[in-house]
Amino acid sequence: MRYGFILPGGDVQTIPEMAGEAEAAGWDGVFIADCISIDTSDNPPGPWYDPWILLALMATRTSRITLGPMVAAISRRRPWKLARETMTLDHLSQGRIVLPVGLGAARDDAGFYKVGEEMSLRGRASIMDECLDILNAAWSGEPFSYEGNHYHVQRMQLLPPSFQQPRIPVWPIGVWPHEKSMQRVLRWDGIVPQKKDGSDTPLTPDDIRAIKVYVETNRKLTTPFDIIWEGETPANDPEQAATLVRPWIEAGITWWMESRWNNATPQEIRERIRQGPPRII
Template sequence: MQYGFIIPRGNVHEILELTQEAEEAGWDGVFYWDGINIEVVGEMYDPWAVLAAMAVRTNRVRIGAMLTPPSRRRPWKLARETVTVDHLSHGRLVVPVGLGALDDGGFGKVGEVTERKERAQLMDESLDILTGLWSGQPFSYHGQHYQLEEMTFLPPPAQQPRIPIWVVGAWPAQKSMQRVLKYDGLLPTAAAPGEHGNLKPDDIRAMRAYIEQNRTSTTPFDIIWEGETPGDNRAQAAEIVKPYIDSGITWWMESRWLTPDLDVIRTRIRQGPPRIV
């Protein structure tokens, strides 16, 4: 069982300070997020520049951005960015992906695709291209949206057989869950709009059973869940986390998206992860 912390805000120097504090406090992963322009948030930074800095300021923790929408990232550029950060971190990068939040002006305000079905198609093709270019072998691609003449991208990632990809899976949508089976981790959500917060441990248990029954790969697979725990009450934190651990998650992500006070976030980081002894 591993525990990560998502840093939701702060200027770029504060983000790096919090990253180092999280590693020192015993968290297993430190994550930023991928956004272009969300006006209510205020200060935002390019995730790949931030992750590169996080990579060289830490030694142990997993790093990544929660999460990247491949539909608005050129997959060959994303391949270069991810491999670079993977090498800088000596193989500690994770790539969480999903359709993305449309309240980001990086979609509708700049003419990117917003229709759900087409974003899903772009994500599937982008992941095919990403993993193909990561191979370090000659690769070409002919899809509905992307056409690539043969290219070889070197170096390949530090991690082999590839950088882990965590994919949003909407339960119980078969197409969404079948996509998850091809990769290395599940970010659970509900298929019905607005129902993500209503997923319960029993839903996670059902998703885990589906993956165990249908996934053919024998490589490691993670199930990731976000939530909040009190850092000053270990017993209460354990009560919150334990049902999800029992349901099959392998990562608990401490997320404070709505916490405006950076000092509160820093205090929670310093208190360390809600490990169950």
């Protein structure tokens, strides 16, 4: 069981420092949001920073913890460029990078509709699948070519191969119990679970149990597989924190992600980081 912290944003100078503080406080991973700009009535434009540059800085401030975006909207990125960026981070961190991926938040206005990116769920999913295929081939360090509906790659080779083998772990968002989305998850290394669109009920520990059984029954790969869940726990009440986390651990998650999306101040985020993860003893 591992415990991560999702940084929603913050000052560009202090985010790498937060990663170092998280490692010192006993967290197992630190993750950073991937956003271009959100501009809505509820969320006016605010400061956001490039996740890959920040992750590189975070890698140099840490030596143990896992790092990654949460989550990367890869349908708007050139896969060969993303392959080079992630491969570089993997070597810089000596194998501590993971790649959670999703379709991206459509409300990330400057990252999608304001610049003409694909907006349909089906279209973004198709682009994401092709991007993942290319990443997987590029990380191998072997020559490859690719012919898809969206991408066409003539024979090429990117060296060095990823530090982690057989590849950098990929954690797609998996929409439960949507069959096509779950079939995608089976091809990779973890799941960031979400409930099917239109559902008015959140996922429960019973859903996590069902997801775990589904993966164990249907996944053909023998490599490790992670189930990620995020939430918020009080730092000043370890017993209550344990009560909140325990049902999810017992259901089968392998990562608890502590998150603070609701306008927490940088000071509050740093204080929560320093208090450490909500471990179950």
